[in-house]
Amino acid sequence: xIRVVLPGHLRALARxxxxxxxxxxxxxxxxxxxxxxxxxxxxxxxxIRDHVTLKRRPFVRFFACRQDLSHEPPDAxxxxxxxxxxxxxxxxxxxxxx
Amino acid sequence: xxxxxxSKVRVLVGTRKGAFVLESDAKRExxxxxxxxxxxxxxxxxxxxxxxxxxxxxxxSSGWFGQLIQRSDDGGKTWQPMGNEFxxxxxxxxxxxxxxxxxxxxxxxxxPLEPSLTEPDTVYAGVEDAALFRSxxxxxxxxxxSGLRKxxxxxxxxxxxxxxxxxxxxxxxxxxxxxxxxxxAAGAFxxxxxxxxxxxxNRGLKSEQIPDPNAEVGHCVHNLAMHPSRPDVLFMQxxxxxxxxxxxxxxxxxxxxxxxxxFGFPIDVHAHEPxxxxxxxxxxxxxxxxxxxxxxxxxxxxxxxxxEALTKGLPQRACYINVLRDAMAVDALDSCGVYFGTTGGQxxxxxxxxxxxxxxxxxxxxxxxxxxxxxx
Numbered sequence: 001x002i003r004v005v006l007p008g009h010l011r012a013l014a015r016x017x018x019x020x021x022x023x024x025x026x027x028x029x030x031x032x033x034x035x036x037x038x039x040x041x042x043x044x045x046x047x048i049r050d051h052v053t054l055k056r057r058p059f060v061r062f063f064a065c066r067q068d069l070s071h072e073p074p075d076a077x078x079x080x081x082x083x084x085x086x087x088x089x090x091x092x093x094x095x096x097x098x
Numbered sequence: 099x100x101x102x103x104x105s106k107v108r109v110l111v112g113t114r115k116g117a118f119v120l121e122s123d124a125k126r127e128x129x130x131x132x133x134x135x136x137x138x139x140x141x142x143x144x145x146x147x148x149x150x151x152x153x154x155x156x157x158x159s160s161g162w163f164g165q166l167i168q169r170s171d172d173g174g175k176t177w178q179p180m181g182n183e184f185x186x187x188x189x190x191x192x193x194x195x196x197x198x199x200x201x202x203x204x205x206x207x208x209x210p211l212e213p214s215l216t217e218p219d220t221v222y223a224g225v226e227d228a229a230l231f232r233s234x235x236x237x238x239x240x241x242x243x244s245g246l247r248k249x250x251x252x253x254x255x256x257x258x259x260x261x262x263x264x265x266x267x268x269x270x271x272x273x274x275x276x277x278x279x280x281x282x283a284a285g286a287f288x289x290x291x292x293x294x295x296x297x298x299x300n301r302g303l304k305s306e307q308i309p310d311p312n313a314e315v316g317h318c319v320h321n322l323a324m325h326p327s328r329p330d331v332l333f334m335q336x337x338x339x340x341x342x343x344x345x346x347x348x349x350x351x352x353x354x355x356x357x358x359x360x361f362g363f364p365i366d367v368h369a370h371e372p373x374x375x376x377x378x379x380x381x382x383x384x385x386x387x388x389x390x391x392x393x394x395x396x397x398x399x400x401x402x403x404x405x406e407a408l409t410k411g412l413p414q415r416a417c418y419i420n421v422l423r424d425a426m427a428v429d430a431l432d433s434c435g436v437y438f439g440t441t442g443g444q445x446x447x448x449x450x451x452x453x454x455x456x457x458x459x460x461x462x463x464x465x466x467x468x469x470x471x472x473x474x
Contacts, residue, residue, distance in 0.1 A: 007162070009138060009139070009160065009162070009163055010163065013163075013166070013179060043179045045182070045183070046164055046165065046166075046182045046183060047163040047164055047166070047182075048163070051182075051183045051185065052185060057162070057163065057164055059161050059162045060162060060163070093162040093163070094162065
């Protein structure tokens with residue numbers, strides 16, 4: 001089970017209160033987590049990644065374990081603490097985005 | 099629609115940080131302010147269906163999270179996110195960037211949403227980069243009407259300062275095959291076959307800011323207006339110049355007349371007097387403020403050329419706001435109401451066709467759009 005923290009606007013859109021949890025098969029990657037997130041909450045499609053290219057939107061960032069994973073390959077394994085559920089995978093609205 | 103106690107007015111306001119729904123009875127003296135809805139998001143447009151006034155659509159976007167479309171089926175009390183995938187038809191190709199270089203067409207946001215006059219679940223969306231989309235299922239899915247973007251002039255279109263947006267959609271009141279759109283900074287276009295083919299309708303426009311001032315396309319049209327009883331008569335606020343066409347856009351002539359400046363953004367027509375039109379003159383293209391610090395709506399009762407300043411109730415000193423292209427609308431009560439919103443967050447209303455004004459609200463976020471519903 002992967003813990004995901006969403007920014008306030010997206011929590012409101014998905015109608016969730018705090019962290020959400022998603023399940024992925026095998027070793028979790030950013031792509032697998034985001035795929036699972038969008039499958040569970042279809043209203044989030046297009047808000048984090050582009051509909052077609054699936055590229056991260058320019059003013060969205062991905063953090064975990066005090067690292068910025070935004071520029072990591074989407075199919076790279078996530079940190080072990082994220083995979084184990086000890087740490088959340090965080091979707092962040094960038095400071096420059098408003 | 100009569101000005102009886104049974105009537106109600108609903109003003110739909112889109113702002114930089116949310117949507118608001120303002121409601122009053124036909125006296126238009128006391129207003130309830132609903133909202134904010136979608137707090138923190140930019141709301142470029144909110145509009146109701148003419149076939150079902152409780153069906154509203156809102157264009158919601160943010161720099162972080164992109165575009166959403168919201169729909170209400172209860173007059174704005176509750177909202178449901180709808181489809182937000184706007185995929186261009188085929189490989190979209192390029193248009194010109196500000197520096198003249200080719201740039202791939204890229205979806206950025208939805209500007210206007212125009213519910214169909216005839217089909218309850220059909221709604222049109224004008225988007226940036228400029229294209230026209232249609233949904234036939236109440237905004238669940240969207241499909242491009244690509245004949246417009248694929249007009250031969252498309253690769254030469256360039257963005258205006260606000261982006262290369264399709265900002266105005268006008269449906270013909272009785273001929274469903276005819277529609278008008280306007281794009282900054284390409285110009286105005288018309289289809290007579292339901293969107294398959296499009297004709298640039300810019301003859302008579304003159305823009306000194308482009309290499310050929312009389313070019314077929316390249317004009318920065320800011321807004322169009324039509325009275326449904328006279329669908330061949332179109333009014334235009336261009337970057338500079340207020341224009342009029344009496345032949346559905348085939349030819350235009352200037353009607354700026356005695357305006358203090360003919361730069362501006364919105365233009366609208368009185369609900370019952372098709373020759374009475376309204377503009378808000380702005381000082382210049384590089385100074386988006388009212389001339390002399392005075393906020394004045396100008397009204398022509400002669401279809402242009404002869405204009406009178408409407409100032410009663412509007413600030414006449416130290417006023418430096420702007421009124422954006424979608425931020426003016428009229429109601430359909432017997433004494434026509436006129437409404438406009440400002441970048442300073444005021445929404446002004448006149449219940450006497452512009453003779454006098456009063457603010458409904460003063461301190462909203464910057465107003466992007468104003469639409470009005472007259473309800474039985």
